[in-house]
Amino acid sequence: MSKISGPLLDRVDIHIEIPAIKYKELTDTAESESSAAIKSRVEKVKNIQRKRFKEDKIFSNASMNVRLIKKYCVLKDEAKDLLKMAMTELGLSARAYNRVLKVSRTIADLAEAENILAEHVAEAIQYRSLDRQW
Numbered sequence: 001m002s003k004i005s006g007p008l009l010d011r012v013d014i015h016i017e018i019p020a021i022k023y024k025e026l027t028d029t030a031e032s033e034s035s036a037a038i039k040s041r042v043e044k045v046k047n048i049q050r051k052r053f054k055e056d057k058i059f060s061n062a063s064m065n066v067r068l069i070k071k072y073c074v075l076k077d078e079a080k081d082l083l084k085m086a087m088t089e090l091g092l093s094a095r096a097y098n099r100v101l102k103v104s105r106t107i108a109d110l111a112e113a114e115n116i117l118a119e120h121v122a123e124a125i126q127y128r129s130l131d132r133q134w
Helices: 006-010 035-052 066-072 077-090 094-110 118-126 129-133
Strands: none
Touching: 035 094, 066 094, 077 094, 077 118, 094 118
16 A cells, blocks of 8 residues: 555545455355346436436546536535545545545435435545545
8 A cells, every 4th residue: 555646546536445354254145235236226326427417428427527526516514514524634635525526426326315415425435545544
């Protein structure tokens, strides 16, 4: 990790550390969500984004520029306050700020929420775990 620069990490939307899976978890026979169900959710979100961006000549939240982020990632006060706190406490860059907003928009889409809520921002911030090490 020490060989990866902060500016390079800033260009990655999601970065989290995944711990090694324990044997018990590997051998657990509990049902999990099927690939078909996951695919269905992803297709639904892709359709939401296609409709959103039909006039903007892009196809996904990841492709939003700053102008589109300002248009489609409007936050209510609670979500703004949470993001402001994260920016201050974690020392996130302007680039990371925009990435959090894009990921928040996608999380809201997955939840079929029209607006980005504080819970969506909180989840997106959690996906910036490597920012906390710098």
